[in-house]
Amino acid sequence: MASYQNIESAVIHGGVYGDRTTGAVNVPIYQTSTYEQSGLGQNTGWEYSRTGNPTRAALEALIAELEDGTAGFAFGSGMAAITAVLQLFQSGNRVVISSNVYGGTYRVLDKVFQRFGLAYTIADTTDPAAFEATLTPDVKAVLVESPANPLLTVTDLAAAAELAHRHGALAIVDNTFMTPYLQRPLTLGADIVVHSATKYLGGHSDVVAGLAVVKDASLAERLAFLQNATGGVLGPFDSFLLLRGIKTLAVRMDRHVENAEKAAAWLKGNPAVKKIYYPGLPCAQGYEINRAQAKNGGAMLSFELEDGYDIRKFFSSLKLIALAESLGGVESLVCHPASMTHASIPREVREKVGITDGLIRLSIGIENWNDLRDDLAQAIEGSKV
Numbered sequence: 473m474a475s476y477q478n479i480e481s482a483v484i485h486g487g488v489y490g491d492r493t494t495g496a497v498n499v500p501i502y503q504t505s506t507y508e509q510s511g512l513g514q515n516t517g518w519e520y521s522r523t524g525n526p527t528r529a530a531l532e533a534l535i536a537e538l539e540d541g542t543a544g545f546a547f548g549s550g551m552a553a554i555t556a557v558l559q560l561f562q563s564g565n566r567v568v569i570s571s572n573v574y575g576g577t578y579r580v581l582d583k584v585f586q587r588f589g590l591a592y593t594i595a596d597t598t599d600p601a602a603f604e605a606t607l608t609p610d611v612k613a614v615l616v617e618s619p620a621n622p623l624l625t626v627t628d629l630a631a632a633a634e635l636a637h638r639h640g641a642l643a644i645v646d647n648t649f650m651t652p653y654l655q656r657p658l659t660l661g662a663d664i665v666v667h668s669a670t671k672y673l674g675g676h677s678d679v680v681a682g683l684a685v686v687k688d689a690s691l692a693e694r695l696a697f698l699q700n701a702t703g704g705v706l707g708p709f710d711s712f713l714l715l716r717g718i719k720t721l722a723v724r725m726d727r728h729v730e731n732a733e734k735a736a737a738w739l740k741g742n743p744a745v746k747k748i749y750y751p752g753l754p755c756a757q758g759y760e761i762n763r764a765q766a767k768n769g770g771a772m773l774s775f776e777l778e779d780g781y782d783i784r785k786f787f788s789s790l791k792l793i794a795l796a797e798s799l800g801g802v803e804s805l806v807c808h809p810a811s812m813t814h815a816s817i818p819r820e821v822r823e824k825v826g827i828t829d830g831l832i833r834l835s836i837g838i839e840n841w842n843d844l845r846d847d848l849a850q851a852i853e854g855s856k857v
């Protein structure tokens with residue numbers, strides 16, 4: 473049995489620790505596609521690396537432990553993980569997604585799964601009555617994110633899972649923004665957790681990967697079948713990079729959040745800032761719910777500048793914080809949702825939900841806060857018109 477109680481130790485010692493053969497403290501990169509069998513029908517438990525690879529298996533055991541699930545599955549991207557999970561359903565079924573799910577999740581449902589007869593409904597999952605009204609008998613799953621991109625809206629995950637179950641549907645949570653260090657959806661009643669491990673779990677903007685974790689054994693069996701049958705697996709080297717990244721998850725997240733809380737307070741008190749969205753601020757939508765279901769508000773925040781500031785100039789004035797898609801790496805990144813992550817949504821629809829042309833999203837890194845503050849301050853100053 474594990475000789476630790478806390479997740480700060482589990483990220484380092486969880487799953488499969490080291491290598492029994494050599495005593496290496498790290499799981500080796502088993503860069504192999506196949507495994508020699510000593511005779512017909514006699515294998516070592518490993519047959520072919522799409523089906524199973526020891527480096528990937530170590531990562532899968534680790535994420536299952538961290539999310540309090542029975543089994544974990546590693547995929548070549550977050551979208552590959554979400555795709556495999558959606559393949560649990562079939563033609564004639566329907567999935568309810570929250571109105572602000574990741575754009576790629578919406579796209580794969582709209583442009584791919586719909587062609588195969590899997591329908592979807594978009595719901596405001598922050599409003600329980602509106603949410604429940606979408607749960608028609610054909611709904612077999614709800615897929616939610618909390619906090620969700622880019623306005624950091626909070627959905628009550630325990631209530632969402634309860635609602636899903638009452639209507640005979642599975643509850644799926646994309647936990648990319650929080651990671652199991654800050655929020656564990658399976659303990660709140662969800663059935664499946666998915667991650668873009670490209671973000672905080674990898675943590676260094678150097679790997680694209682996805683993970684899924686399930687709560688019960690029959691789901692584990694079905695997802696294992698799909699992972700092997702459709703084959704979107706993560707390679708051994710990328711599995712190693714994730715194992716390595718996850719070891720520092722706790723310390724990284726602590727610093728990410730410390731900086732984000734300082735950034736939120738500083739932006740909130742700045743007369744150039746019109747609006748701020750951060751679930752760790754008491755004035756935020758869903759603050760109390762988030763506080764009950766997560767350790768803190770995480771490290772993503774969005775804001776709008778007052779009239780009289782030119783956001784084009786703001787972006788071009790930043791010197792330390794890089795303009796880029798993605799999030800969750802050690803370096804701070806800034807993005808413009810209206811023209812980048814949410815460009816595919818028509819402007820009227822975007823503006824109605826609050827994703828204005830002036831919205832700026834920050835992924836707060838682990839640099840020294842004073843340097844981040846100085847960069848934000850000079851860019852705000854430089855964007856005055």
Ligand SMILES: *Cc1c(COP(=O)(O)O)cnc(C)c1O
Pocket residue numbers: 549550551552574576617646648649667668669670671680681682
């Ligand atoms: C990035 C992201 C994804 C997609 O993951 P990829 O690794 O880019 O395929 C899914 N969900 C959320 C919340 C994300 O931020």
